[in-house]
Each structure stands twice: as structure tokens, then as C-alpha cells.
Amino acid sequence: MTDSDTPAARAFDPKLLFGGRFGGHGGRLGIVYHDHGDDWAELALPYHSDLIGDEASGVIASGPILALMDMATSVGVWRKLDAFKGHATLDLRIDYLRPARPGQTVIGRGECYRITRSIAFVRGQAHDGDPNDPLAHVAGTFMAVEGYW
């Protein structure tokens, strides 16, 4: 497996890769593609009663937000590379700034701000309508078993 250096062969478009939708756990949570840039990606987690962690308030559990941010930062790495590379989360830290508002779609933005041959360093934020009023903040690392290049 060698990567051609032509931009066309290396271009990574998350919308094309996932068709806007994800399979497995991401699909079960309802996570979809939202937006992306050169080194970042945004995924959306629409509100659903299956995600509720506190039935009294209708607030979703924090687990789905962790999953959203794990995926958004992972896609952010592939955007930084402009290629898809198999990798695994090494660690992920999440600060829960406030509960997500019931009924609101959560947007998770993940950015890869530094990448080395084996480790990608990521950070990100989640909000539910106003990017200036985030509900979660994450920092983490991914590791490419075969190396990112």
C-alpha cells in the first residue's frame, strides 16, 4: 500500500467517506457529518430520547458527547493528513462545562493541531447552537499503528 502524492489520490472528504452518516456506534447515536476545514471537522449529534441520561430533566448522557468528540477529533486528523489512516484513540480528556440543552442538536468540532509520524494531538469543543457558549471541551491523542506516513 503506497499513497500516491497526487492531490486527487490523497484528498480526504469526510462527507464522501461517510455519505454524511456513520455506521456502528456513531450511526446508532445518530451522528452525522456537519462541516470540515483543512485540519478540523464538525459532526452533529441530533437530540434523541434514546440518548437520555437523566430522565427527570431529559438531558442526554455524557457518553454520547464523548463518542461525538472522539469521532470529530478522529476525522480532524484525517483532514490534517488529507488521507484516511487507521488509528486508535490513545487518550481523551473531556471537561463537561454544562449540560446539553434537551431538544438541541450538539455540534462537535475536532481539530488536529499537531501530528507526528506516530501520534496526532487533538483538541475540540462541543456546543448546542452557540459556538461561544460551549458545553464540553476535549484534548487527546491518537496513535497510528502503521505510522501516519
Next chain:
Amino acid sequence: MVIPYARLLGLEVEPGETAPTYVMPFAIDVVGRPSFLHGGAIGGLLEMAAVGALKQALEAEGGARIKPINLTVDYMRGGRDKPTRARGTVTRLGTRVANVEAVAWQDEPERPIAAARMNYLIVR
């Protein structure tokens, strides 16, 4: 253990003296890359285990509301196509803050696939 998110993960509870053990069966709903568990599902399971341990510890004191402050997960091994267990340990239960650890494993508890540290605010 009837909250919708716990149902989504397919969790079952095994009561324990100090903390419950949560069992997450392998299913397409918790898969990330093909035939491996999703990191988010593992993190969610660890979080449920941490909350379960903390609630059990708080019940002995008459109960209180809890709010998650943060969570740090270390992923140690890929989660394979088999059941995953997780259990929390309350390392410190203060008046306003609790520190909790949780470990997830598949075959033997001494070979964890992931571990987490969490801080909670306690509202008494």
C-alpha cells in the same frame, strides 16, 4: 439501570459489595472500526461504572445529586468482539467533590482494555 443511554449500550448490572459491575455485550450498536469497540462506547461504559460506584457510596451516606466535572480515558487495548465489563472505585468521597476511577476489561480484570479517572461535584 433503566436510563435510555444504558439501554442503548445494552448494559446489564452485576451487584457488588463496594460497587456494581456493568456488562456491555458486543453488538453492532457499540462498534467503531470493523470488529472493534467504539472508543466512545468504552468511555460511556466506564462513565456508567464510575457513576454506579459513586451512587452506591453516596447511598450509604443518605444520597446526594452528582454532576460530572470531567473524565479522562486511557485506551490500552482494542476492544474485541466479546463482552466488556467495567467497575468503578471511589478514591475519595469529600463533601463537595468525589474522585472516582473505573476500569474496563474483557478477559481478565488484570488486563484492562481501558481505564478512566473522573471528578464529580456533589450537591448535598
